[in-house]
Amino acid sequence: MxxxxxxxxxxxxxxxxxxxxxxxxxxxxxxxxxxxxxxxxxxxxxxxxxxxxxxxxxxxxxxxxxxxxxxxxxxxxxxxxxxxxxxxxxxxxxxxxxxxxxxxxxxxxxxxxxxxxxxxxxxxxxxxxxxxxxxxxxxSYTNLGFAIAPAAFTISALRDHYVAALGHPVSATNLQRVLTRRDLLEPTGDTEPPGRAGGRPAALFRFTDRTLRVTDAFAVLRPPAPGGAERRSGGPADAVLP
Structure with a gap:
């Protein structure tokens, strides 16, 4: 044929x-x-x-x-x-x-x-x-967040980007902890202009590297378990973001 x-x-x-x-x-x-x-x-x-x-x-x-x-x-x-x-x-x-x-x-x-x-x-x-x-x-396992985030961002804004991409809730505090531990974030030295409600201006950050690299080969950014408890699979490289 x-x-x-x-x-x-x-x-x-x-x-x-x-x-x-x-x-x-x-x-x-x-x-x-x-x-x-x-x-x-x-x-x-x-x-x-x-x-x-x-x-x-x-x-x-x-x-x-x-x-x-x-x-x-x-x-x-x-x-x-x-x-x-x-x-x-x-x-x-x-x-x-x-x-x-x-x-x-x-x-x-x-x-x-x-x-x-x-x-x-x-x-x-x-x-x-x-x-x-x-x-x-x-x-989960690279620094690819740089390709969806703006050049400078607050941690809460970055969290919102990860939520939109991952499709599950993400803690801003834990996201900052995970990315800082991987040496992916650095402060710009600037702050976001205050909003109408006033309050302390939020610090602006940026990614340390805008070229793709593996940062934690076995990590998985997991959604929170039912009831809000952290869900883990036991490995030290797991990154859980409740």
């Missing part, structure tokens, strides 16, 4: 915290198949490109790639029936945009809440789920 060679595309699941929720960048398809549905940015792999060169080129058509703080290969999606027509294999990437970045978007492109996705094309909703799980995992 003779089969035609599969086509190859690259896709980017670009995530960011917007208005307190984790969102993904999608563009609305104008042509069949799946016209009117929302799709991850990407396209065909050119004959003279590797996959990372291709995804960065195609991202540049939808978003200023200088605003993307981190890009990494996510997975290969090769189900023979993932798209109609000729078989198409997709290499998907995770991209992260800090919350203080505001890339200019074309009219057909917008941020969408991951927990309230519109009708998506093909298998793109599953790719978004994979991207979210990769982000959640890497927030």
């Amino acid at each position: 003779t089969s035609l060679p599969a086509m190859h595309e690259v896709l980017a699941a670009v995530l960011g915290i917007r208005d307190g929720s984790l969102r993904v960048l999608l563009w609305q398809r104008a042509l069949a198949p799946d016209a009117g549905r929302w799709s991850l940015p990407g396209g065909r792999l050119a004959s003279d490109e590797d996959v990372e060169t291709s995804v960065r080129r195609q991202l540049a058509e939808k978003v200023d790639v200088r605003e993307v703080a981190h890009v990494e290969q996510l997975s290969v999606f090769s189900d023979p029936h993932r798209t109609p027509g000729p078989r198409t294999i997709a290499t998907a990437f995770l991209g992260l945009v800090p919350s203080d970045a505001d890339p200019e978007l074309p009219p057909d492109t917008a941020w969408h809440e991951i927990d309230a996705l519109p009708a998506t094309a093909f298998d793109h909703a599953g790719i978004v789920d994979s991207a979210r799980e990769r982000l959640r995992a890497k927030l």
